[in-house]
Every structure is written in structure tokens, then in C-alpha cells.
Amino acid sequence: MAKAIDTPALERHGLSDEQLRAMLRNMIVQRTVDNRGFQLNRQGKIPFATGSEGHEGIHAGAAQAFHRGRDVLAPYYRDIGLCLGIGMPPLDALLSMFARAADISGGRQFPNHYTNKKLGMLSVSSIIAAQCTHAVGVAYAFKLRKEHDRAVLCTFGDGATSEGEWHESVNFAAIHKLPVVFLCENNEWAISTPREHQMAIKDIIAKAEGYGLPGVKVDGSDPIAVYAVVNAALERARAGEGPTLVEAKCYRFLSHTTDDDDRTYRTREEIERHRYLDPVPRFEKLLLEQGIVSADDIAALKKEVLAEVNAVTDEAEALPYPEPAELYANVYEGTHEPWL
Amino acid sequence: MGIAIGMAMEGLRPIAEIQFADFIYPAFNQIVGEAAKTRYRSNGDYTCPLVIRTPYGGGIRGALSHSVSIEALFYHVPGLKIVAPSFPADIKGLLNAAIEDPDPVLFLEHKKTYRSVKGEVPTGHYTIPIGKADVKKAGTQLTVVSYGLYVHQALDAAQQLEAEGHSVEVIDLRSIRPMDRTTILESVRKTRKLLIIHEDNKFGGIGAEISAMVVEDAFFDLDAPIRRLCGPDVPAMGYALTLEEEFMIPTSRMAEAMRDLVAF
Ligand SMILES: Cc1ncc(C[n+]2csc(CCOP(=O)(O)OP(=O)(O)O)c2C)c(N)n1
Ligand SMILES: [Mg+2]
Numbered sequence: 337m338a339k340a341i342d343t344p345a346l347e348r349h350g351l352s353d354e355q356l357r358a359m360l361r362n363m364i365v366q367r368t369v370d371n372r373g374f375q376l377n378r379q380g381k382i383p384f385a386t387g388s389e390g391h392e393g394i395h396a397g398a399a400q401a402f403h404r405g406r407d408v409l410a411p412y413y414r415d416i417g418l419c420l421g422i423g424m425p426p427l428d429a430l431l432s433m434f435a436r437a438a439d440i441s442g443g444r445q446f447p448n449h450y451t452n453k454k455l456g457m458l459s460v461s462s463i464i465a466a467q468c469t470h471a472v473g474v475a476y477a478f479k480l481r482k483e484h485d486r487a488v489l490c491t492f493g494d495g496a497t498s499e500g501e502w503h504e505s506v507n508f509a510a511i512h513k514l515p516v517v518f519l520c521e522n523n524e525w526a527i528s529t530p531r532e533h534q535m536a537i538k539d540i541i542a543k544a545e546g547y548g549l550p551g552v553k554v555d556g557s558d559p560i561a562v563y564a565v566v567n568a569a570l571e572r573a574r575a576g577e578g579p580t581l582v583e584a585k586c587y588r589f590l591s592h593t594t595d596d597d598d599r600t601y602r603t604r605e606e607i608e609r610h611r612y613l614d615p616v617p618r619f620e621k622l623l624l625e626q627g628i629v630s631a632d633d634i635a636a637l638k639k640e641v642l643a644e645v646n647a648v649t650d651e652a653e654a655l656p657y658p659e660p661a662e663l664y665a666n667v668y669e670g671t672h673e674p675w676l
Numbered sequence: 677m678g679i680a681i682g683m684a685m686e687g688l689r690p691i692a693e694i695q696f697a698d699f700i701y702p703a704f705n706q707i708v709g710e711a712a713k714t715r716y717r718s719n720g721d722y723t724c725p726l727v728i729r730t731p732y733g734g735g736i737r738g739a740l741s742h743s744v745s746i747e748a749l750f751y752h753v754p755g756l757k758i759v760a761p762s763f764p765a766d767i768k769g770l771l772n773a774a775i776e777d778p779d780p781v782l783f784l785e786h787k788k789t790y791r792s793v794k795g796e797v798p799t800g801h802y803t804i805p806i807g808k809a810d811v812k813k814a815g816t817q818l819t820v821v822s823y824g825l826y827v828h829q830a831l832d833a834a835q836q837l838e839a840e841g842h843s844v845e846v847i848d849l850r851s852i853r854p855m856d857r858t859t860i861l862e863s864v865r866k867t868r869k870l871l872i873i874h875e876d877n878k879f880g881g882i883g884a885e886i887s888a889m890v891v892e893d894a895f896f897d898l899d900a901p902i903r904r905l906c907g908p909d910v911p912a913m914g915y916a917l918t919l920e921e922e923f924m925i926p927t928s929r930m931a932e933a934m935r936d937l938v939a940f
Contacts, residue, residue, distance in 0.1 A: 383737040384737065435914070435915045435917070436916070437916075441914075442914070442916075443914055443916030443918075443919060444740060444912075444919060445739060445740060445914075445915060446738075446742070446915055449739075449740075462699075462741035463698075463699060463702070463741065499702065500702065657916045657917055657918040657919075658914070658916050658918055658919055659918065661922075662914075662918075663908065663913070663914060663922040663923060664910055667909075667910050672909070674878075674879040674909050
């Protein structure tokens with residue numbers, strides 16, 4: 337399908353070498369954690385995993401624009417790298433996969449359905465687009481409390497934009513000029529439904545116009561470009577100028593989850609045609625060309641990351657499941673017998 | 677969902693599929709507010725012959741949003757029919773009946789039965805009437821009423837009791853609304869004891885309606901208090917194996933409850 341969206345010659349948008357290296361590291365950690373999930377599933381150690389291969393550029397770029405301690409993230413299950421990028425430790429990703437008691441949700445949630453209030457990460461729901469209304473509510477609270485300089489980053493897939501709640505969210509945010517950025521991670525597929533069965537338009541940003549908010553399209557395989565666009569949109573939101581819809585184009589290289597086989601709905605050729613969009617080798621190459629990292633640096637980084645992911649895998653695996661009695665905790669504050 | 681309702685009102689026979697029952701909530705408005713009321717509010721001028729198929733239930737490590745039972749949310753709603761068969765031959769007959777039915781039918785399929793249950797399916801077209809329960813095992817000392825996955829476990833437990841010299845009757849409801857009062861009452865009048873088993877949580881669940889009906893219509897035929905063995909009253913089962921196992925009822929607990937009631 338589409339050809340590469342041109343990446344401008346290195347325009348750093350204010351990102352330091354250190355930040356660029358942190359972004360590369362984030363992408364490599366993400367990919368390593370992703371692979372670990374699929375490996376553990378194939379080894380029969382965990383019943384389920386979801387990957388995010390192809391989304392690394394969006395996540396690394398958007399995470400750099402997020403203000404830790406002030407902004408709020410309303411993520412979805414695909415956002416492994418984004419959550420890592422705003423400060424979630426890799427161990428948490430493994431605890432979630434293994435459903436251990438030490439997982440913040442206490443082993444209740446499906447893998448990748450993170451929560452972390454300290455980091456400003458809302459609890460992920462499986463319900464597509466449910467987080468969009470929540471994100472708008474959080475942004476509305478910022479506005480009512482006059483907490484300027486805070487914004488909400490709300491992420492979702494292309495499929496989510498078919499949900500009624502998505503439209504309600506964008507409309508309400510535009511009417512009230514709320515400090516929220518809607519970041520669509522358009523990977524062309526919603527499980528087995530291709531984009532052309534999901535919408536009659538090519539670009540999701542076309543949906544912004546009808547609701548009266550700006551829409552910006554960006555190459556999601558270019559983390560610097562994503563950073564620039566998301567950063568500008570978040571700054572605009574923090575300045576009280578209203579919401580923005582950002583569409584980051586990418587491609588989902590793996591099956592939706594370990595529970596589906598994408599050979600039943602898309603060709604291997606299609607995947608290969610998109611391979612040039614793989615953000616990880618692309619960004620490695622860019623930083624190499626710019627002399628920001630050396631080949632040795634990258635090799636050392638990958639080794640170090642693999643060692644870390646191996647260590648947290650072992651650590652999480654060795655931890656216990658929650659006690660059965662935990663099933664009854666946190667239904668309400670206090671006790672919860674329906675008959676009193 | 678509303679689009680399927682429009683197709684149905686125009687005379688088609690749509691089958692709307694919700695990938696997992698847990699994702700039906702955004703469609704609640706259309707199902708309860710529109711589909712269930714189409715015939716009533718037009719006084720029969722329009723009808724809504726719609727089937728909604730959806731996999732429900734847990735025991736497959738589906739965690740919070742791939743495990744729920746939704747039947748109690750809908751069984752309170754006049755205008756809807758609900759079926760939840762769990763034997764292959766029943767599923768075919770009831771799916772045909774649901775498609776031919778002139779009113780909206782919520783067709784629940786327990787997702788753990790997809791791979792764990794096998795059975796012969798008659799060839800050719802046939803239907804099984806909606807609202808008809810099936811006695812899957814005849815017995816004389818205790819009536820067990822269940823539906824979905826737990827019918828299969830209840831049958832296993834009843835076999836264990838059989839080996840211990842006790843005779844347990846197992847009724848598969850198959851239909852939740854309308855429900856087969858006749859079959860339940862006939863059985864309870866014979867065995868004089870009733871155990872209701874379901875995966876959905878107890879408070880306000882299907883068992884409450886069955887229990888109330890039996891107390892209203894057959895109180896003096898009972899030799900023991902009615903007992904309900906149900907899911908715990910928590911919002912969902914967790915992903916961790918320990919949490920899921922705590923939620924689901926093992927066959928051994930079913931057998932235990934049967935023994936208690938038989939001995940009462
Ligand atoms: C309300 C609802 N309906 C259906 C589903 C089942 N489901 C899970 S993921 C998914 C596809 C979402 O695709 P998209 O928004 O493009 O995100 P992606 O997975 O591609 O990142 C669907 C339909 C769901 N989770 N919630
Ligand atoms: Mg998608």
C-alpha cells in the first residue's frame with residue numbers, strides 16, 4: 337500500500353543526544369519484552385501475550401513529550417513501550433504477563449492491561465474506546481480545577497475510531513476546548529478487520545474536521561517526528577488551546593495476540609511490503625548515521641537490555657500467584673457481603 | 677446492534693455476533709431499550725426477529741473481560757428471550773429455533789464448551805423449542821438445575837453420587853427466558869429436593885428466580901431448603917490461575933453439595 341512518509345533530514349526538535357539514546361533504548365526494551373511474551377507463551381509458561389511490534393516509534397516519541405508527574409496517560413493494551421517510556425519498570429510488564437500477586441492489579445488483569453496511578457496511568461480496560469471518555473473526564477477535571485500546564489494523552493487504535501464512545505469523546509473535548517491529545521496508533525488492522533472495512537476514508541484525521549479540532553498526521557515509524565507532533569499538541573493542550581487528534585501511521589507486524597493466526601486474514605507479502613516501516617532498525621540506522629551511537633554501542637545496549645529482561649523474567653516467574661482470598665478484596669471499600 | 681435491529685425491522689433475519697459477551701455493554705442500550713421494546717411500543721406493528729450470538733463464561737484464563745456471565749443482566753427484561761444450551765445437538769436445534777423466532781433472542785455459548793464438549797449432531801434441519809428444559813439424567817433423590825458448562829460438571833458429579841448409591845436428576849435449562857417451569861416442578865415434586873448451580877454470581881442471579889418460583893408453587897413438596905451453588909459476588913474472575921480457580925466451582929464441590937442435600 338502506501339509508500340514511506342518522508343522523514344526530514346535530522347531535525348531534532350530540541351531532543352538532546354541523551355534523549356535520542358533513551359528513545360532508542362526504550363524501543364529495544366519494548367521489542368525485547370514483546371518477544372519475551374510470545375516466547376513465554378510458546379513455552380507454555382503463560383496462556384496469553386500481546387505484542388506491539390511496529391508501534392515502538394510512536395511509543396518512544398510520545399513518551400518523551402509526556403510530562404511525568406503532571407500529565408495523565410489513558411493508554412490501551414498496545415502501549416507497552418509508551419508505559420515503559422513514562423516510567424513503568426520492565427518488571428511490571430513481566431508481572432502482568434505472569435499474573436503474579438506483586439502485579440499492581442494483583443494478578444487480576446489480562447497481560448498488558450496495566451495500571452499505575454503514581455505514574456499517572458489510568459487502568460487499562462479491554463473495552464475498545466472506553467478510555468477515551470475517561471481521558472476527556474480527566475481533562476475536564478483539570479480545566480474545572482484550573483490546573484493549567486497539565487494535559488491528558490489518550491491513545492487508541494484505528495478500530496477504536498468506529499466506536500460511539502470515541503466520537504462522543506472527541507466531540508465533547510472539542511466543544512469544551514479540553515487539554516487532551518487523542519493519539520491514534522493506526523496500524524491498518526483491528527484484529528482481522530482491515531482499515532478499508534473499518535472506514536470509508538483513508539486518513540483518520542479527516543474525522544477531526546467534523547468535530548472542530550485540528551488533526552495532524554505523522555509517520556509513526558519515526559519517533560522524532562512523533563515526538564515533535566505530540567509535543568506540540570500537548571503544549572497546545574497545556575496552554576488551554578484545546579484538543580488535537582494525532583494520527584500516527586504504523587503497521588502491526590505480529591498477530592493481534594497469541595490467540596489469533598494472522599495467516600488466516602493477511603498475506604506474508606503484505607507484511608514484507610511494510611517491513612521498511614519497522615521503526616527499530618530505522619532508528620538505529622539514523623542514530624548511527626548521525627554519529628549519535630556507534631555499532632558497538634548498539635550491540636552493548638542490546639546485550640544489556642536482554643540481560644535486564646532475562647533478570648526480570650526470572651524474578652517475576654519466581655514470585656507467587658495471588659492468594660485465592662484476594663478474589664474478594666477491593667470490591668468496595670471495606671466488606672462487601674450483598675446481604676447485611 | 678442498532679443496525680441489526682433496523683435490518684430485522686425491515687424483515688431480514690440478522691444474527692449479530694458480539695465477539696465476547698463482556699463487550700456487549702456498549703450495545704445494552706439498543707438491546708434493552710430498542711430490540712426488546714420494538715414489538716411492544718409499536719403494538720405489534722413492527723417486530724425485531726434478531727439473534728444475538730455471544731460467547732460467555734470463564735475457566736479459560738480470560739480474566740476480567742473475557743470471562744463474564746451476562747445472563748442475569750438481561751433475564752429481567754421482558755421482550756427478550758435468552759437461551760444457553762451446552763450440548764452440540766441442542767445448540768443446533770436452538771440456534772435454528774432462535775433464527776426462526778419472531779422476537780429477539782440472546783444466544784449464549786459457553787466458551788469453555790467450544791473445545792471441551794463433544795457430541796453427535798443430527799443432520800438435516802430441526803429445531804428445539806425455546807423454553808424447553810431437558811432432563812439430561814433421571815434420578816429420584818435430588819433435582820439439580822443448571823445450564824452452560826456446569827451442566828457437564830453436574831452430570832459428572834451426579835455419576836459419582838450414582839456410584840455411591842444415590843440417584844440424582846440433572847436438568848439442563850437450555851432456555852433461561854422463557855424458563856421451563858413444568859419440567860422443574862415435575863422433577864422437584866418427585867425428588868423433593870433442589871440444588872441450583874450456576875457460574876454467574878448468586879445475588880440476583882437466575883437461581884433466585886428458580887428458587888422463588890419453586891417456593892411459590894411447590895413449597896409443601898420440599899423436604900429440604902433449596903440450595904444455590906453459584907459464583908462469588910465479585911465483579912469478575914481474575915487472570916491469575918488462583919483467582920480463576922477460586923471463582924469457578926470444581927466438580928468436587930458440586931458432588932459435596934449433592935451429598936449434603938441427599939443426606940438432609
Ligand atoms: C467494545 C469492544 N468490542 C470488541 C472488542 C474486541 N477487540 C479487542 S481488540 C479489537 C481490535 C481493536 O483494533 P484497533 O483499535 O485498531 O487497535 P489495535 O489492536 O490494532 O492496536 C477488538 C475488536 C473489544 N475489546 N471491545
Ligand atoms: Mg489497529
